Amino acid sequence: MSRACEAQDIRPAEVPDSKTADKQAEVFEESYDSPRQAGFQPPLYLKCGPLLRFTGIDRKPRMDEPLSRDVMEIWEGSVMVVTVDAMSTYMKPPTLWLFKQTVDLQTSEAQKSAPSGHQLAAEFADPLTGQIKMSRFGKPLYVKPVGSLQERRDLSCDDNNGLFETTEDNQTATTSSNVADLYPEKRDNNQRHEVYKIIGTHLHAERGLTFWKFKLEIPLGPRETRIIYHINHGTTTSFWIPAKGQGMNVMFQSCNGFSLSVDPDPYSGPDPLWRDVLNAHQKRPFHLMIGGGDQIYNDACRVQTRYFKKWTGMKKPRPKQSLSFSAEMQEELEDFYLAHYSSWFSRGLFGMANSQIPMINIWDDHDIIDGYGSYPHNTMATPVFKGLGAVAFKYYMLFQHQSVPEETEQEEQSWLLGAEPGPYIEEFSRSIFTFLGSRVAFLGLDCRTERTRNQILCQNTWDLVLGRCKEKIVKGEVKHLIVLLGVPIAYPRLNFLENALTSKAIEPLKALGRMGILGNLFNKFDSGFEILDDLEDHWTAKHHKLERNWFIRQLQDLAAAKSVRITILGGDVHLAAVGQFYSNRKLGIPQVHDHRYMVNIISSAIVNRPPATMLANLINRRNKVHHLDKETDEDMVSMFQRDVDGKSRRNTHLLPRRNWCSLLEHNRGGLKICINVEKVQGNPAGTSVEYSFFIPTLDYREPRKLIKERLKWRRWPFLGHSAEKR
Incomplete structure (x- = not known):
């Protein structure tokens, strides 16, 4: 599925070495160490991330059928986290575990079957309620019901008590999707899952922070698929990839x-x-x-x-x-x-x-x-x-x-x-x-x-x-x-506004701008009109x-x-x-x-x-x-x-x-x-x-x-009308 780059000579130091070498992602069909709700193990503290990046869908010939006209479509991208060195352990580089899951969307049938004019239940009106965001320690944070949020206040800066809560309340628990769906061993004991282990690449380090990148290459299958992943056994999250041939x-x-x-x-x-x-x-x-x-x-x-x-x-x-x-x-x-x-x-x-x-x-x-x-x-x-x-x-x-x-x-x-x-x-x-x-x-x-x-x-x-x-x-x-x-x-x-603001008639106003008079009307870089850079963009x-x-x-x-x-x-x-x-x-x-x-x-x-x-x-x-x-x-x-x-x-x-x-x-x-x-x-x-x-x-x-076809279109109504007369 993927080629991962494994960091070499990584020591328990504040800034790990950046030497890397390619390594094939490891694949497990039965043995799987499930994520823990207690957080990252080994410990990490996230300054930022996880961040998902998409780079493209590549088409390659099938390696198992070299003579076939059929091609493989490969989803390519990466995951990145930024960790705080003083609060993280680098005895091993961070590891990402990933597996595929083909599921039906939770709300679609309920929405289709709701009677006309019927008020949908909370989980369908606001299905985000109770969904999980990964905390900086790798523990789950639960999205609060929108009805519990204070209006006209910016709550985005509070990690734990703004838009999210650290424990599920009754309303959150009833509206969130089953967390067991995110773990392969909890869904079907008879179903075998391929679990992929990808070792992080040391991308960059500075100011006590390290940037870790996990490169992903995922073959597209016959159905739209959810990709489940977690890092260092922390809480699990997911993203979706299209089916082969499906529009995104x-x-x-x-x-x-x-x-x-x-x-x-x-x-x-x-x-x-x-x-x-x-x-x-x-x-x-x-x-x-x-x-x-x-x-x-x-x-x-x-x-x-x-x-x-x-x-x-x-x-x-x-x-x-x-x-x-x-x-x-x-x-x-x-x-x-x-x-x-x-x-x-x-x-x-x-x-x-x-x-x-x-x-x-x-x-x-x-x-x-x-x-x-x-x-x-x-x-x-x-x-x-x-x-x-x-x-x-x-x-x-x-x-x-x-x-x-x-x-x-x-x-x-x-x-x-x-x-x-x-x-x-x-x-x-x-x-x-x-x-x-x-x-x-x-x-x-x-x-x-x-x-x-x-x-x-x-x-x-x-x-x-x-x-x-x-x-x-x-x-x-x-x-x-x-x-x-x-x-x-x-x-x-x-252009009318651009011409007015660049005319010589307003030079006296610009001189006042350079003196600091007329304040917010002028920018701080060249004392030109504040709006002019937007117009010239x-x-x-x-x-x-x-x-x-x-x-x-x-x-x-x-x-x-x-x-x-x-x-x-x-x-x-x-x-x-x-x-x-x-x-x-x-x-x-x-x-x-x-x-x-x-x-x-x-x-x-x-x-x-x-x-x-x-x-x-x-x-x-x-x-x-x-x-x-x-x-x-x-x-x-x-x-x-x-x-x-x-x-x-x-x-x-x-x-x-x-x-x-x-x-x-x-x-x-x-x-x-x-x-x-x-x-x-x-x-x-x-x-x-x-x-x-x-x-x-x-x-x-x-x-x-086009000229011939336009002439043809103009004739058709006339010919049809004549045929009816005859």
């Missing part, structure tokens, strides 16, 4: 944190919509969680540091731009990023989701700091800002990709590295190309590492990206390409518009050449929307044959505060049909005729409420998109209203064929 059930989210100015209490913290996600996961499991950027908000490094905070407060440009990135500043920023990542990625229900749904991520500015990449060159090129970017990149790689910056495409084939290091973050950009099954490909574009005010990716990197797509996408086999961008690419134009900003339009045409050519439907995911803007590109109506091309038809699903934010309704309405006024060229039009889809309370809405294009999205393969390569929008802000239940959208596969026809 995917969850997409972005903007998973609060801006510095936002009080989390009125929103009941970050957890309500994560509860909605995990409730949906109990009913129909997600195989993958896509993070579209801003998985973490690191903006607080500006106020929770000493040396960097002092630098941001400097008013005179020249001393600020020339100040060196000192060892003390690097040390405090590394302390901040490590502590903040460790806390946020294990906190509350997001931390629980990280252990149950494998993730695949790309980053955006807040994963570094607000606006990074979109400030003027004089700011971006300062030693301090370049040093900050290097620190953010290191921890982004560790926590969001379970990798180190030195990892290459040869070591992990899903990486799509840039052609040259970025100008400010002096690392190769890390885009991702992989497969979500046999019919759906995925491209996650790193639009931050190479970003400058004037470009998003350099031309040589664009060539590598498009070359990988052309190489890997096989015409007739791959039906859909999902392209992940941090920022929407089909969105109302905001957009693909339609004047500096990026040509690159954007070129990229869309390249996607159109790819869609035509491979007859593959392309759908784009984006976040960033803190509202729900759907943009679209399509062939000019005068061309008369049906949607199913239209290679220019590309939908941009915009789902943001799962946590952060949405914009005011007035601002969303103002942006919506900028919506109209734009002409990319003479063949391609673009506009926003009218999706939201009714609000979550059923009332009709004037603004049917943009819905400013917290939301998340699910994507399910439909009709062998098409997609069913569901944007799940928060119903009541501040309600811990996080109940959402679903807005659905279907995207068909592409059956591309050459233009000459």
Whole structure:
């Protein structure tokens, strides 16, 4: 099933040695040492984790039948934990035990059989109640019933007495699934189970912490399967993998944190919509969680540091731009990023989701700091800002990709590295190309590492990206390409505001900003307008518009050449929307044959505060049909005729409420998109209203064929009418 890397020469020291060697995972059919509810043995203390990562589904010839045309589909990914050395024992490296379990979903039949209008029992209305999260000591924590939670209060920071409890009460015990289902020896004494033992790889160590990685390769079977795992005999948790040939059930989210100015209490913290996600996961499991950027908000490094905070407060440009990135500043920023990542990625229900749904991520500015990449060159090129970017990149790689910056495409084939290091973050950009099954490909574009005010990716990197797509996408086999961008690419134009804020008429106001007057109206890095970096992040900003339009045409050519439907995911803007590109109506091309038809699903934010309704309405006024060229039009889809309370809405294009999205393969390569929008802000239940959208596969026809068929369609009604007369 898997090849595991076993750490060699690991001694009971504070920081184990990092030498590793490959070892085949051990397989046991009967002998199995079951997990203990008393915690990890040998002892571990988790600073963060477990975190699940997905890297792809690989197709390989069957080793047992080399002449067969049938291929094996292998799920590939990893699990990572971060342990505190002083509270952990490393006589042996941590060990992960894993086995497969094919089960029927608990709630499906009960929900189907409930009479119309009948109130479902608590376990079906909120099936997350009583489910288990692994504590830092490896003991079980039980999800509290939502009715017992205090509203409009952020409970995510309390590990033991906020959203979770250390013992099952009567209500929890009756609503939770049978814990015995998680242990093979307790389910059926006559059933034999293959149990796999995987030794942890020592990935990284610093500041008294060690990062352990368990690499997984799991053959897909004929049925959707739950994968049960535990570490060092601690409490057990699980994730799901699809059946061979099955389309993946995917969850997409972005903007998973609060801006510095936002009080989390009125929103009941970050957890309500994560509860909605995990409730949906109990009913129909997600195989993958896509993070579209801003998985973490690191903006607080500006106020929770000493040396960097002092630098941001400097008013005179020249001393600020020339100040060196000192060892003390690097040390405090590394302390901040490590502590903040460790806390946020294990906190509350997001931390629980990280252990149950494998993730695949790309980053955006807040994963570094607000606006990074979109400030003027004089700011971006300062030693301090370049040093900050290097620190953010290191921890982004560790926590969001379970990798180190030195990892290459040869070591992990899903990486799509840039052609040259970025100008400010002096690392190769890390885009991702992989497969979500046999019919759906995925491209996650790193639009931050190479970003400058004037470009998003350099031309040589664009060539590598498009070359990988052309190489890997096989015409007739791959039906859909999902392209992940941090920022929407089909969105109302905001150039009027961008032009106003960059005009010479407001130079006197900017001078006041450099003096510290007018406070929050200006950012702390170059005294420019606070909102300007957000505007210049957009693909339609004047500096990026040509690159954007070129990229869309390249996607159109790819869609035509491979007859593959392309759908784009984006976040960033803190509202729900759907943009679209399509062939000019005068061309008369049906949607199913239209290679220019590309939908941009915009789902943001799962946590952060949405914009005011007035601002969303103002942006919506900028919506109209734009002409990319003479063949391609673009506009926003009218999706939201009714609000979550059923009332009709004037603004049917943009819905400013917290939301998340699910994507399910439909009709062998098409997609069913569901944007799940928060119903009541501040309600811990996080109940959402679903807005659905279907995207068909592409059956591309050459233009000459289309012309002939359009003529044929025009004749048919006439011929039919004549035949009736005769």
